[in-house]
Amino acid sequence: MVLGLRIITERTGDGVGQPVLDTDNGEQFMRVQPGVDIVLGNRPRESHGTLYISTRQVIWLSDVDKDKGYAVDFLSMSLHAVSRDPEAYPVPCIYALVFIETEADQDESDNSDSEHNDTLDLSKIREMRLIPSDPSQLDTLFETFCECAELNPEPNDEEGEEHDWIFGADQMQDEEAEDYISQNPAHPIGQSNGDHDLARTVLQLRIDEDLYEDAEGMEQDGNRSHN
Structure with missing residues (x-):
């Protein structure tokens, strides 16, 4: 091929x-x-x-x-x-x-x-x-x-192995997505960030806007509870 x-x-x-x-x-x-x-x-x-x-x-x-x-x-x-x-x-x-x-x-x-x-x-x-x-x-x-x-x-995939590079936001838990975002700051596609960052950047684009809003709302609620 x-x-x-x-x-x-x-x-x-x-x-x-x-x-x-x-x-x-x-x-x-x-x-x-x-x-x-x-x-x-x-x-x-x-x-x-x-x-x-x-x-x-x-x-x-x-x-x-x-x-x-x-x-x-x-x-x-x-x-x-x-x-x-x-x-x-x-x-x-x-x-x-x-x-x-x-x-x-x-x-x-x-x-x-x-x-x-x-x-x-x-x-x-x-x-x-x-x-x-x-x-x-x-x-x-x-x-x-x-x-x-x-x-x-x-061809070398093990049986049952999942392709985690194709999942969408609806398959992620809010906490996992929030943790992912906090550890991987966004870089616009097309800039020279290196291959390892590029894959993370594209995956982040797949996270739905609502999930961002939910994560932000959870954080605000947490801040209010500590005040």
């Missing part, structure tokens, strides 16, 4: 077409979401596309350029989350952290300006953002991502 993002141009059907799936091996569509823009790394936002989520991969196809399309296998995504923090990105989106081939490539990508050039080198792209025109679809898309990620466990 080739890790990371890849360009796809093959389509089937009428009009702008749809991606070709490996149906012989059971691959099928889980969700098709029109009106989705994509941002790869620090490159400009690419508009007017359709997002296809299959049992194995995430595919984005341009609605205006039949030769433009990107895909990434779920096994190549180490983390995904809903981002609603304007300090991380100006508009709500699905954020995904993508594996690249080797550690050496990863170091090179941090210092490379290839993401700003006209030539797109997907082997150096580590981040992907998917921006639906209807932000209310974010939670549904996230749930589909989670479902498909569970269908694609890492």
